[in-house]
Amino acid sequence: MRSVLNSARALAALSVILASIMVAQSPQSIASGKEELIPVGKRVRAPDFTLTDVSGKRLTLSRYRGNVVLLDFWATTCGGCKTELPWYVEFNSKYHDKGLSLIGLDMYGENAATIKPFMTKWHMNYPVAVGTDALGEKFGVREMPLTLLIDRDGRIAASHAGIVDRATFENDIQQLLQK
Incomplete structure (x- = not known):
């Protein structure tokens, strides 16, 4: 019974996230290919994990409250x-301070022995963990890359499936950092 309730809650949370993302996309932003930040009043809290x-370090999303978080669902391949x-x-170097x-979050279940050399090669100097299917479901991961911007209050401000537009995404980061 408890697993049915947990599944129902997860599905409800996912529905809220997806609905808020769809509402935030104005016809103008979809037509131009430029995504806009989700309006503050329509943002939903990112599921904690x-x-x-x-x-080997503990990574908890809620500990990043107060920062803008770029949450990247990816894989080495x-x-x-x-x-x-x-x-x-580059964004990390430029805006971390x-x-x-x-x-x-590596979503292909690759192990640390595969991920660590990849991180070194790509100069990834930020935390990386192996995601789970359950976590992917909470965040609505259907394709990769999937990148979220989470505001300083822990709410999803942008969600982008596929390759982001670099300039637009950097502008979004700058806007969120100003708040």
């Missing part, structure tokens, strides 16, 4: 993910 990162990684590493935190 605790994982162990590939370095994902071509689009490899396109975005240098941008995200202003309150940006990056978290990478």
Whole structure:
């Protein structure tokens, strides 16, 4: 019975997240291919999680409240993910001191022995953990890359499936950091 209730809650949370993301997309932003940040009043809290990162440290999303979080669902063999990684590493270098935190979640279940050399090669100097199917369901991961921007209050401000538009995404980060 408890698992049925948990499944129902997870489905309800996912529905809220997806609905708020769809509502936030104005016809103008969809037509232009430029996504806009979800209006503050329509943002939903990002589901919390605790994982162990590939370095063996505890990684809890809610501990990042007060920072803007770029949450990247990716995999080492994902071509689009490899396109975005240098941008995200640059964003981390450029905006970390202003309150940006990056978290990478490998969604192919790869192990630390595979992920760590990949992180070194791509200069990923931020926490990376292996995501789970259940976590992917909570966040609505259907394709990769999937990147979320989470505001300082822990609410989802942007969600983008596929390769992001670098300039637009950086602008979104700058806007969130100003608040």
